[in-house]
Amino acid sequence: MFKIGVIGSGKGSNFVALADAVNRGQLDIEISVVISDVENAFILDRAKERGIESLYIPPGKFKTKLEPEVEQAYVNVLKKHNVDLVVLAGFMRIIKNTFLREYPKRIINIHPSLLPSFKGLEAWKQALEYGVKVAGCTVHFVDEGVDCGPIIIQREVMVKPDDTPERLHERIQVQEHIAYPEAVCLISNNAIIVEDRVVRVKE
Ligand code: GAR
Numbered sequence: 217m218f219k220i221g222v223i224g225s226g227k228g229s230n231f232v233a234l235a236d237a238v239n240r241g242q243l244d245i246e247i248s249v250v251i252s253d254v255e256n257a258f259i260l261d262r263a264k265e266r267g268i269e270s271l272y273i274p275p276g277k278f279k280t281k282l283e284p285e286v287e288q289a290y291v292n293v294l295k296k297h298n299v300d301l302v303v304l305a306g307f308m309r310i311i312k313n314t315f316l317r318e319y320p321k322r323i324i325n326i327h328p329s330l331l332p333s334f335k336g337l338e339a340w341k342q343a344l345e346y347g348v349k350v351a352g353c354t355v356h357f358v359d360e361g362v363d364c365g366p367i368i369i370q371r372e373v374m375v376k377p378d379d380t381p382e383r384l385h386e387r388i389q390v391q392e393h394i395a396y397p398e399a400v401c402l403i404s405n406n407a408i409i410v411e412d413r414v415v416r417v418k419e
Pocket of ligand 1: 225226227229230231259305306308327328337338339389392
Protein backbone atom coordinates (compact mmCIF):
# COMPACT_ATOMS: atom_id res chain seq x y z
CA MET A 217 0.00 0.00 0.00
CA PHE A 218 1.30 3.47 -0.95
CA LYS A 219 1.67 5.52 2.25
CA ILE A 220 1.62 9.26 2.75
CA GLY A 221 2.40 11.54 5.69
CA VAL A 222 0.55 14.87 5.82
CA ILE A 223 2.05 17.99 7.39
CA GLY A 224 -0.06 21.08 8.05
CA SER A 225 -0.38 24.14 10.24
CA GLY A 226 -4.05 25.05 9.88
CA LYS A 227 -7.61 23.90 9.55
CA GLY A 228 -6.83 20.86 7.45
CA SER A 229 -9.49 21.01 4.75
CA ASN A 230 -7.02 19.60 2.20
CA PHE A 231 -6.23 16.75 4.57
CA VAL A 232 -9.97 16.09 4.87
CA ALA A 233 -10.33 16.08 1.06
CA LEU A 234 -7.60 13.42 0.86
CA ALA A 235 -9.07 11.36 3.71
CA ASP A 236 -12.55 11.54 2.14
CA ALA A 237 -11.19 10.43 -1.24
CA VAL A 238 -9.57 7.44 0.49
CA ASN A 239 -12.80 6.59 2.31
CA ARG A 240 -14.83 6.83 -0.90
CA GLY A 241 -12.41 4.41 -2.54
CA GLN A 242 -11.23 7.03 -5.05
CA LEU A 243 -7.69 7.03 -3.72
CA ASP A 244 -6.01 3.72 -2.98
CA ILE A 245 -3.46 4.89 -0.42
CA GLU A 246 -2.99 4.99 3.34
CA ILE A 247 -2.62 8.25 5.27
CA SER A 248 -0.21 6.97 7.89
CA VAL A 249 0.44 10.04 10.01
CA VAL A 250 -0.38 13.75 10.32
CA ILE A 251 2.15 16.15 11.83
CA SER A 252 1.68 19.80 12.76
CA ASP A 253 3.96 22.59 13.96
CA VAL A 254 0.94 24.26 15.63
CA GLU A 255 -0.20 22.66 18.87
CA ASN A 256 -3.93 23.40 18.57
CA ALA A 257 -4.18 23.16 14.77
CA PHE A 258 -7.56 21.85 13.67
CA ILE A 259 -5.83 19.45 11.25
CA LEU A 260 -4.72 17.38 14.26
CA ASP A 261 -8.31 17.08 15.56
CA ARG A 262 -9.54 16.13 12.14
CA ALA A 263 -6.91 13.38 11.91
CA LYS A 264 -7.75 12.07 15.40
CA GLU A 265 -11.48 11.96 14.53
CA ARG A 266 -10.53 9.67 11.66
CA GLY A 267 -8.30 7.42 13.78
CA ILE A 268 -5.12 8.58 12.07
CA GLU A 269 -2.01 9.05 14.21
CA SER A 270 -1.47 12.77 14.74
CA LEU A 271 1.46 14.52 16.30
CA TYR A 272 2.43 18.03 17.28
CA ILE A 273 6.16 18.61 16.92
CA PRO A 274 7.21 22.08 18.15
CA PRO A 275 8.98 23.99 15.36
CA GLY A 276 11.79 25.54 17.41
CA LYS A 277 12.97 29.12 17.42
CA PHE A 278 12.51 30.18 13.78
CA LYS A 279 9.35 31.74 12.34
CA THR A 280 9.52 30.62 8.73
CA LYS A 281 11.38 27.30 8.87
CA LEU A 282 12.08 24.39 11.21
CA GLU A 283 15.34 24.06 13.10
CA PRO A 284 17.54 21.36 11.49
CA GLU A 285 17.14 19.05 14.51
CA VAL A 286 13.39 19.53 14.31
CA GLU A 287 13.38 18.71 10.59
CA GLN A 288 15.20 15.53 11.56
CA ALA A 289 12.51 14.77 14.13
CA TYR A 290 9.80 15.19 11.45
CA VAL A 291 11.77 12.95 9.09
CA ASN A 292 12.22 10.31 11.83
CA VAL A 293 8.45 10.10 12.32
CA LEU A 294 7.83 9.87 8.57
CA LYS A 295 10.52 7.17 8.23
CA LYS A 296 9.05 5.23 11.15
CA HIS A 297 5.78 5.15 9.22
CA ASN A 298 7.54 4.20 5.97
CA VAL A 299 5.81 6.95 4.03
CA ASP A 300 6.33 7.02 0.26
CA LEU A 301 5.25 10.64 -0.13
CA VAL A 302 5.23 13.73 2.10
CA VAL A 303 2.17 15.91 1.50
CA LEU A 304 2.27 19.51 2.71
CA ALA A 305 -1.28 20.69 3.32
CA GLY A 306 -1.31 24.26 4.56
CA PHE A 307 2.16 23.94 6.12
CA MET A 308 3.34 27.51 6.61
CA ARG A 309 7.09 26.92 6.88
CA ILE A 310 9.84 26.46 4.30
CA ILE A 311 11.23 22.96 3.90
CA LYS A 312 15.03 22.78 4.03
CA ASN A 313 17.92 20.38 3.42
CA THR A 314 17.26 17.52 5.82
CA PHE A 315 13.81 16.98 4.37
CA LEU A 316 14.81 17.48 0.74
CA ARG A 317 17.74 15.09 1.07
CA GLU A 318 15.59 12.37 2.62
CA TYR A 319 12.66 12.75 0.23
CA PRO A 320 13.94 13.92 -3.17
CA LYS A 321 10.95 14.51 -5.52
CA ARG A 322 8.83 12.91 -2.81
CA ILE A 323 7.45 16.05 -1.18
CA ILE A 324 4.48 17.88 -2.67
CA ASN A 325 2.75 21.12 -1.76
CA ILE A 326 -0.50 22.85 -2.62
CA HIS A 327 -0.40 26.61 -3.18
CA PRO A 328 -3.42 28.89 -3.60
CA SER A 329 -2.37 30.60 -6.85
CA LEU A 330 -1.50 29.77 -10.42
CA LEU A 331 2.27 29.58 -9.94
CA PRO A 332 4.68 31.12 -10.80
CA SER A 333 2.40 34.07 -9.97
CA PHE A 334 1.86 35.07 -6.36
CA LYS A 335 4.30 33.00 -4.36
CA GLY A 336 4.30 33.36 -0.60
CA LEU A 337 1.60 34.20 1.89
CA GLU A 338 -2.10 34.90 1.21
CA ALA A 339 -1.66 34.34 -2.50
CA TRP A 340 -5.41 34.77 -3.15
CA LYS A 341 -5.21 38.27 -1.68
CA GLN A 342 -2.15 39.11 -3.76
CA ALA A 343 -4.02 37.95 -6.87
CA LEU A 344 -7.08 40.07 -6.07
CA GLU A 345 -4.99 43.15 -5.32
CA TYR A 346 -3.03 42.68 -8.55
CA GLY A 347 -6.29 42.60 -10.48
CA VAL A 348 -5.93 39.27 -12.28
CA LYS A 349 -9.13 37.88 -13.78
CA VAL A 350 -8.13 34.23 -13.39
CA ALA A 351 -6.81 32.85 -10.10
CA GLY A 352 -6.44 29.23 -9.00
CA CYS A 353 -4.31 26.65 -7.26
CA THR A 354 -1.18 24.64 -7.99
CA VAL A 355 0.08 21.28 -6.78
CA HIS A 356 3.85 21.07 -7.19
CA PHE A 357 6.92 19.17 -6.07
CA VAL A 358 8.94 20.91 -3.38
CA ASP A 359 12.55 21.82 -4.16
CA GLU A 360 15.11 24.24 -2.70
CA GLY A 361 13.16 27.31 -3.85
CA VAL A 362 9.95 28.67 -2.35
CA ASP A 363 6.76 27.72 -4.23
CA CYS A 364 8.70 26.88 -7.37
CA GLY A 365 9.21 23.13 -7.87
CA PRO A 366 7.86 21.25 -10.92
CA ILE A 367 4.11 21.72 -11.40
CA ILE A 368 1.90 18.63 -11.27
CA ILE A 369 -1.64 20.05 -11.52
CA GLN A 370 -3.23 23.50 -11.76
CA ARG A 371 -6.92 24.41 -11.56
CA GLU A 372 -8.29 27.83 -12.41
CA VAL A 373 -10.88 29.97 -10.67
CA MET A 374 -12.45 33.02 -12.35
CA VAL A 375 -12.27 36.21 -10.28
CA LYS A 376 -15.65 37.92 -9.85
CA PRO A 377 -16.01 41.73 -9.91
CA ASP A 378 -17.34 41.80 -6.33
CA ASP A 379 -14.91 39.23 -4.88
CA THR A 380 -13.48 39.63 -1.41
CA PRO A 381 -10.25 37.82 -0.46
CA GLU A 382 -12.28 35.39 1.68
CA ARG A 383 -14.78 34.56 -1.07
CA LEU A 384 -12.03 34.04 -3.64
CA HIS A 385 -10.04 31.82 -1.25
CA GLU A 386 -13.17 29.75 -0.57
CA ARG A 387 -13.63 29.04 -4.29
CA ILE A 388 -9.92 28.33 -4.71
CA GLN A 389 -10.17 25.80 -1.88
CA VAL A 390 -13.00 23.97 -3.67
CA GLN A 391 -10.57 23.46 -6.56
CA GLU A 392 -7.72 22.52 -4.18
CA HIS A 393 -9.87 19.72 -2.80
CA ILE A 394 -10.19 18.27 -6.31
CA ALA A 395 -6.58 18.88 -7.36
CA TYR A 396 -4.80 17.39 -4.35
CA PRO A 397 -6.42 13.92 -4.41
CA GLU A 398 -5.87 13.86 -8.20
CA ALA A 399 -2.17 14.64 -7.81
CA VAL A 400 -1.66 12.06 -5.05
CA CYS A 401 -3.49 9.52 -7.20
CA LEU A 402 -1.17 10.16 -10.17
CA ILE A 403 1.96 9.85 -8.01
CA SER A 404 0.79 6.76 -6.12
CA ASN A 405 -0.03 5.06 -9.43
CA ASN A 406 3.45 5.91 -10.69
CA ALA A 407 1.72 7.70 -13.56
CA ILE A 408 4.00 10.71 -13.97
CA ILE A 409 7.49 11.42 -15.23
CA VAL A 410 9.48 14.49 -14.18
CA GLU A 411 11.80 15.82 -16.92
CA ASP A 412 13.78 18.77 -15.52
CA ARG A 413 10.94 21.01 -14.50
CA VAL A 414 8.24 19.52 -16.64
CA VAL A 415 5.90 16.90 -15.24
CA ARG A 416 4.30 14.61 -17.81
CA VAL A 417 1.51 12.12 -17.34
CA LYS A 418 2.55 8.74 -18.80
CA GLU A 419 0.61 7.60 -21.88
C1 GAR B 1 -4.66 26.26 1.44
O1 GAR B 1 -5.40 27.22 0.73
C2 GAR B 1 -3.27 26.11 0.88
O2 GAR B 1 -3.24 26.30 -0.50
C3 GAR B 1 -2.55 27.21 1.61
O3 GAR B 1 -3.04 27.17 2.91
C4 GAR B 1 -4.39 26.71 2.88
C5 GAR B 1 -4.51 25.57 3.87
O4 GAR B 1 -5.84 25.19 4.01
N1 GAR B 1 -1.14 26.98 1.57
C6 GAR B 1 -0.24 27.95 1.45
O5 GAR B 1 -0.53 29.13 1.37
C7 GAR B 1 1.20 27.47 1.43
N2 GAR B 1 2.08 28.49 0.94
P1 GAR B 1 -6.22 23.86 4.78
O6 GAR B 1 -5.50 23.87 6.12
O7 GAR B 1 -7.71 23.99 4.95
O8 GAR B 1 -5.83 22.69 3.94
